[in-house]
Amino acid sequence: MKSSPDRIADALQTTSRVEALDALSPRRPTLALPEINRLAAHLRELPDERHPLKIAILRTYTTELLAPHWSCESLLQGFELTLYQAPYGALLQELQPGAGLLEFTPEVTYLFLRWEDLHPRLAGPVTALPDRAAVQAEALEYLTNLLAAFREKLPGLLVLTLLPRMTPPELGMFDAMAEDSETIFFSDLKRGIARRLRDGLPSVYFNDLDEVAADLGRAQCFDARLWHTARFPFSVAGAQAVVARLMSYPVLLKCPRVKCLVLDADNTLWGGIIGEDGMEGIRLGPDYPGSAYLAFQRRLLALQGRGLLLALCSKNNQADVLEVLRAHPHQLLREEHFAATRVNWEPKPVNLQAIAQELNIGLDALLFVDDSDFECEVVRRQCPGVMVVQAPGTPLELPECLDGIPQLEVLQLTDEDRRRATLYAGRRKDQQLKATAVSLDDYLASLEMVMHVGLDDHRQAARIAQLTQKTNQFNLTTRRYTEADIIRCMDDPNWLVAHFRLADIFGDHGLVGVALIRLEGETAEVDTLLMSCRIIGRGAETAFLAHLLGHLAQRGIRSVRGYYYPTAKNVMVNSFWPQHGFTAIDEAAYELELGAVPEARFIRVETEEAGIR
């Protein structure tokens, strides 16, 4: 692999920001400040399309020195950034009418706080505190109230950070042995914070900057000169790492999500070529270089645990690759780990299309990993939108080649995410069954589907928001909402937030459909109607709509209006409304006078028990 100076020089010669990102991957080298400024100037000249982005910063220490890093990192991720920095130390003041923050309407607001802002005693020493538990509880209470005040008044995402402690533990080495360990004191607090945010503060996230200090080491992360003279804690390397980490939130908020990693086999999952080297010859196992491939496979399994799907795409004889998956003693990724598999001699772009289609996701939800220059280039050219990561030629660098990619981060992990891999394995069975069933009706009947419809259920707000953000194909209006938006709608008597879960003989598919409906007198408007692509083609949409129309009729609604806004992805629903008896009234709007409702077929619909609010 190239040295850091060479990679930085390459990045300054690129003709697009994606090329610049590639030049700096994997593992971004630390750039000196002049290089950051040069790179930002270079990126600003490139013809890339950039999305506007509004970021606000609230802080109790100096953050102005992060500015060059925000500029460079936002350009690298394709944003045209507007930055608002609240006055030093102003927190609740920024929520007063007329304050700069509220008028700015940020999309992402970062809080840069210090531990002692939560409780003065946290400035330390903390080891000998006689009332540790009470201090922790008071700190949590203060923080929760502060964040709740921001959540109530501020749109967008809120990201909390706490300045890592710059010194080793008060008790030194003995901290690890101490009952009153400082490290454990703070990790308990962090766990408490995470719990409060998960349970009661939608779209507020805690980002643990201790990870940055761990990555770089305290000596590299901080600059004592700047801290003592200007109250700015970070070194250039530390600042760069902090900003790169925090830039993940806008990327996750505004860019297509990666849903599936498509992996090459030879020299990516193992060393060597199975067709030539054979089972005995490929490098995979406890000894180098096989150990590096094993480590990479372990990382891939961990990514699957975040809810990402894995797919295999290899130019090989299928039997050779299957033999490794089934019989190699050290292979970790087995057949059941892959949601889709294409082992053949077709061009990779063709296979990527097929994989996207099979999984019912867009091409831009794929991330392609391959060691070959040629394959990476072909995919970049023919499948724009697919993220490409070239597997490093040096096995040692392979395990970390997917680190630091914002699109692979997740903001929440629902039960659906955790179960996704198994669900897709079930779906493969389902497709085999489809092939053997006599007719589609027979097939659908054989599935014994049961739909549970729920209304305004707060417990589901996170998953519902996630679906509005991720669903592109079966989505009539493609409106994106945050968890906070969804909760507001649920609490508003003029809105109805409906969802459904679907189960069949293969298992529970989880929460897979959402409708947001606005009520006004005797009229209802379907603001959002969407369904996960996992369950397309079973008539679930008709059953859901029928149930909703029935519910609306009971509430005295006489006419229902639906909308279809075309996007590049949602052609499949362009005639959804006419198909369900709605009449077009203009280009985007359709109307139905409530009378006889369409009938659900093959699906038993049940209402979730009352009293769930």
Place this chain on the structure above:
Amino acid sequence: MDNFSKLQEMIALTFGAPAHEITPETARDDIAAWDSVGHLNLMLALEDAFGLTLDIEDMARLTSVPAILEYLAVA
């Protein structure tokens, strides 16, 4: 590249100012973006460009092109 040209480039890059406006006499007050935060950015840039580590006292007093050139001459 002599010290002045290199310094000229660093100042221009840090403050987004045209290089030709930076002369051997330029001082902090001549450039709007050379405020207290900008000053620290310039010091960090100089450390990298000239391979230096500045101490706090030097950072505080290197507030003009002549002062920086004088420092570089003896460094």
